[in-house]
Amino acid sequence: MPLDSIAVFTPIDRITDANGAPVPGGSVEFYAAGTSTPFTVYSDNALSTPLGTIVYLDSGGFPVTSQNSSTKTLVYTGTSAYKMIVKDVNGAVVLSFDNIRGASVSPASSTTAYPVTPAISKILSGNTCGKGWGSAL
Numbered sequence: 430m431p432l433d434s435i436a437v438f439t440p441i442d443r444i445t446d447a448n449g450a451p452v453p454g455g456s457v458e459f460y461a462a463g464t465s466t467p468f469t470v471y472s473d474n475a476l477s478t479p480l481g482t483i484v485y486l487d488s489g490g491f492p493v494t495s496q497n498s499s500t501k502t503l504v505y506t507g508t509s510a511y512k513m514i515v516k517d518v519n520g521a522v523v524l525s526f527d528n529i530r531g532a533s534v535s536p537a538s539s540t541t542a543y544p545v546t547p548a549i550s551k552i553l554s555g556n557t558c559g560k561g562w563g564s565a566l
Contacts, residue, residue: 433508434474435532440501443490444515446523451490454518458483462510462528471505480504508532 438444444452459468459482467482472494484504485496494500508531515524 433532433534434471434476434505436474436503437470437506437513438484438492438502438504440491440503442492444486444492445490446515446517452486452515452517452523453488453490455486455490455523456483456496456516457486457492457504458514458516459506460512460514462512464512468506468509468511472502474503474505476505476507506531508534 438457444455444457446452459470460466461468469479469482470484472478472480480494480502484492484502485498487493487499487501491501492504494502510531511529512527513525513529514522517523
C-alpha cells in the first residue's frame with residue numbers, strides 16, 4: 430500500500446522553543462515549501478479531516494483540534510514538502526523550518542520488488558559471520 434501521508438505531530442508531541450521550553454497557547458502555521466502559500470494539514474492519515482493551515486497549541490504546548498480547545502490531535506500531511514512556522518501566544522516567530530519532506534510514496538503495484546535488507550552480521554570470536562539475505566543467525 431502506498432504511503433501517502435505522514436504524521437507531523439502526535440497528541441504526545443509537545444511543541445517547544447529552541448531552548449526546549451513548551452510554547453503554551455502558541456500556533457504552528459503550515460505553508461507549501463519555499464512559499465507563503467497556506468498548506469492544509471489533517472487530523473487523520475487518510476487526509477480526509479482537515480485541521481486547516483494553522484494548528485493551535487494548548488497551555489502545555491500540545492497540538493489541539495482548534496483554537497482554545499483542550500482536545501489533543503494528530504497532525505498529518507501528504508507527500509508535498511512544506512514549511513512550518515511556530516509562533517508564541519503573541520504571534521512572534523519562535524522557530525521556522527522550510528523544505529520539510531512529506532510522506533514518501535511507495536509503489537502501489539504488488540509486482541514491484543522491494544529491496545531486502547540483509548540480516549545483521551554476528552561477530553563471533555572477532556570474526557564476522559554474514560548469514561546472507563534474511564536468514565537466521
